Amino acid sequence: MENPGEVSRRQLLARIGTAAGSAVMYQAMTVLGLAADSGYRGPIKLEGDPKGAKVLILGAGIAGLVAALELRKAGYHVEVLEYNDRVGGRSWSLRGGDRYVELGGAAQRCEFDAGLYFNPGPWRIPYHHGGLLDYCRRLNVALEPFVQVNYNAYVHARDAFGGKPQRYREVVSDFHGNIAELLAKSLAQDKLDQPVSADEKQALLAALRAWGALDADYRYRAGLISSDRRGYAKDPGGGLSAEPMPSRPLAFGDLLRSGVWRRLGTDLTYEYQTTMFQPVGGMDMIPKAFGRAIGDVVRYNAKVTEIHQDDHGVTVTYVDATRGGTPRTARADWCLCTIPLSILSQIPLNVGAAMSAAIDAVPYGPGLKVGLQFRRRFWEQDEAIYGGITYTDLPIWQIGYPSTGYNSAGKGILLGAYPFWSYAFELTSLPPVERVKKAVAWGAQIHPQYQEEFENGIAVGWHRVPWSLGCFGLWSDAARREHYKNLCAIDGRIVLAGEHASYLPAWQEGALLSSLDAMTRLHQRVMAG
Amino acid sequence: MGVASRIGALVLVVASALFGEAQSAHSQSADLSFGDPYRLLQRDGEAIYRAICQGCHMPDGQGAIGAGAYPPLANDPNLEASGYPIVLVLEGRRAMPPFGRTLDDGQIAAVVNYVRTHFGNHHTDVASAADVTSLRK
Numbered sequence: 198m199e200n201p202g203e204v205s206r207r208q209l210l211a212r213i214g215t216a217a218g219s220a221v222m223y224q225a226m227t228v229l230g231l232a233a234d235s236g237y238r239g240p241i242k243l244e245g246d247p248k249g250a251k252v253l254i255l256g257a258g259i260a261g262l263v264a265a266l267e268l269r270k271a272g273y274h275v276e277v278l279e280y281n282d283r284v285g286g287r288s289w290s291l292r293g294g295d296r297y298v299e300l301g302g303a304a305q306r307c308e309f310d311a312g313l314y315f316n317p318g319p320w321r322i323p324y325h326h327g328g329l330l331d332y333c334r335r336l337n338v339a340l341e342p343f344v345q346v347n348y349n350a351y352v353h354a355r356d357a358f359g360g361k362p363q364r365y366r367e368v369v370s371d372f373h374g375n376i377a378e379l380l381a382k383s384l385a386q387d388k389l390d391q392p393v394s395a396d397e398k399q400a401l402l403a404a405l406r407a408w409g410a411l412d413a414d415y416r417y418r419a420g421l422i423s424s425d426r427r428g429y430a431k432d433p434g435g436g437l438s439a440e441p442m443p444s445r446p447l448a449f450g451d452l453l454r455s456g457v458w459r460r461l462g463t464d465l466t467y468e469y470q471t472t473m474f475q476p477v478g479g480m481d482m483i484p485k486a487f488g489r490a491i492g493d494v495v496r497y498n499a500k501v502t503e504i505h506q507d508d509h510g511v512t513v514t515y516v517d518a519t520r521g522g523t524p525r526t527a528r529a530d531w532c533l534c535t536i537p538l539s540i541l542s543q544i545p546l547n548v549g550a551a552m553s554a555a556i557d558a559v560p561y562g563p564g565l566k567v568g569l570q571f572r573r574r575f576w577e578q579d580e581a582i583y584g585g586i587t588y589t590d591l592p593i594w595q596i597g598y599p600s601t602g603y604n605s606a607g608k609g610i611l612l613g614a615y616p617f618w619s620y621a622f623e624l625t626s627l628p629p630v631e632r633v634k635k636a637v638a639w640g641a642q643i644h645p646q647y648q649e650e651f652e653n654g655i656a657v658g659w660h661r662v663p664w665s666l667g668c669f670g671l672w673s674d675a676a677r678r679e680h681y682k683n684l685c686a687i688d689g690r691i692v693l694a695g696e697h698a699s700y701l702p703a704w705q706e707g708a709l710l711s712s713l714d715a716m717t718r719l720h721q722r723v724m725a726g
Numbered sequence: 727m728g729v730a731s732r733i734g735a736l737v738l739v740v741a742s743a744l745f746g747e748a749q750s751a752h753s754q755s756a757d758l759s760f761g762d763p764y765r766l767l768q769r770d771g772e773a774i775y776r777a778i779c780q781g782c783h784m785p786d787g788q789g790a791i792g793a794g795a796y797p798p799l800a801n802d803p804n805l806e807a808s809g810y811p812i813v814l815v816l817e818g819r820r821a822m823p824p825f826g827r828t829l830d831d832g833q834i835a836a837v838v839n840y841v842r843t844h845f846g847n848h849h850t851d852v853a854s855a856a857d858v859t860s861l862r863k
Binding site for chain 1: 762777822
């Protein structure tokens with residue numbers, strides 16, 4: 198049985214959740230310690246001699262690369278077939294001089310200056326994605342912090358505050374402050390519909406005062422206490438005129454009506470909690486390091502057209518992805534296939550009905566990114582925004598500021614658009630040059646400097662990417678229940694891996710863990726003879 | 727990516743509840759494109775095709791071929807019965823995302839009717855919103 202205090206506390210949490218939205222609720226809940234890491238348990242151990250068995254690995258993204266590295270180390274012969282002329286798959290960076298041709302034939306040439314890059318796919322690594330971090334360590338991939346949360350970046354809604362973007366620190370402080378004041382008032386007047394013990398009441402009042410930056414009377418109002426959170430009208434300085442001037446909080450009603458509170462709390466989500474990382478120089482530093490480590494085992498420009506297994510092995514037919522021509526075959530004892538399901542579902546493959554149905558059961562989600570080069574880093578020089586993300590209800594959804602090269606005099610690349618769903622569909626349906634143009638026009642509503650400083654841009658709509666046909670496997674709960682295990686189980690001599698075979702969709706860690714799991718089971722099968 | 731997966735899951739659950747009302751103000755102008763993050767506001771079949779479908783099936787309905795392919799919709803025998811494209815639009819399949827929560831029944835009927843009467847397809851029977859309703863699970 199729970200004691201009455203316990204019940205009351207829970208209901209308080211529920212009230213907080215209702216009043217303040219999920220952000221505050223989430224913060225309260227994380228105290229319960231429900232967190233778990235990605236399940237990585239240190240370097241894989243594939244013990245025993247595979248006696249020259251050969252594994253054909255399809256796809257040289259993160260899942261395929263880690264399989265090539267570890268299976269080779271364990272004594273297998275490995276051969277990798279890759280559609281592109283590079284390793285990495287969706288772990289990809291674009292730099293000046295790169296040419297990208299999307300489905301439909303539109304070609305873009307990246308015009309960035311030397312040293313600048315943009316990650317069209319994954320761009321950040323959570324601290325708890327221990328597998329990927331371990332491989333970065335072992336492969337000497339230098340990391341730097343990825344700034345997810347920047348209190349000086351903006352939240353923006355077209356219809357709120359006259360369309361003027363608001364600093365995140367002001368919005369989050371004012372929201373917390375007003376919620377704290379409201380709740381403190383209810384508590385003081387015993388207006389909660391459940392009893393709270395005297396001890397709890399005192400503790401909660403003290404907590405609300407500290408958390409919300411309330412004054413001695415439990416009010417959130419203009420003054421140095423709230424300015425210490427939201428920033429000042431005039432910052433404290435030095436010398437004769439150094440005295441700070443407090444700022445004035447936004448009216449709570451305006452804040453509630455603005456809807457910008459929807460953007461609060463991303464940083465409270467486990468996936469985005471600080472510290473996050475990025476490889477120095479671009480996400481593709483990771484696949485490139487894998488590529489160096491696995492040696493010359495990748496056959497590039499290989500478009501797989503059929504996968505056929507028999508009692509003794511697997512035969513994969515492929516053609517040259519650029520020139521076509523006569524089909525060739527590769528043969529191995531086993532096959533570890535990391536081809537995205539959007540494509541694998543179209544390739545003739547003789548697996549059982551269960552795996553076959555699973556391969557067909559996962560539609561692919563959309564995503565789109567636009568990288569924009571600017572003449573100068575105005576977001577830093579004019580607005581003191583160093584890294585982090587501005588959120589907006591404009592179709593660009595967000596603007597990502599570079600987490601590198603801070604305060605340098607040169608040029609910089611912004612992530613100028615990263616929408617999902619409808620806005621991603623609608624932008625993908627436009628020619629690339631139009632996507633860039635729109636991203637610039639929308640972004641200029643937040644940063645007017647765009648008009649003067651924009652130089653060039655490149656847009657990647659993931660459903661137009663020839664080798665992925667979508668951004669990530671979009672599992673529904675029902676599909677997972679029915680098909681997930683069938684997707685992951687070894688079928689004869691074939692096992693699948695990739696982000697689609699994980700509970701971490703669209704994350705590189707998902708691809709990596711699924712591959713480690715798949716090769717572990719495959720190795721057990723081989724050892725069992 | 728990352729956030730994509732969260733949004734992907736979220737969108738099916740809370741999307742319009744969270745974002746719907748704040749966006750409605752932007753739907754008043756004549757140009758209905760980019761009106762809402764989770765729903766399409768266009769109601770005309772061709773407008774819907776231009777906003778979503780041509781992203782993969784291409785402006786001329788010819789589809790595209792890479793490591794995998796987007797099937798052409800032009801002269802497509804699979805469009806013979808409207809039920810097939812309706813279910814595909816509702817539920818998605820393979821590379822194709824599900825649009826059952828992005829488009830309402832009338833919008834799905836409109837875009838299916840558009841595709842079945844363009845790109846060399848000449849199916850004269852008209853799908854109705856009620857036909858779509860009956861195929862929703």
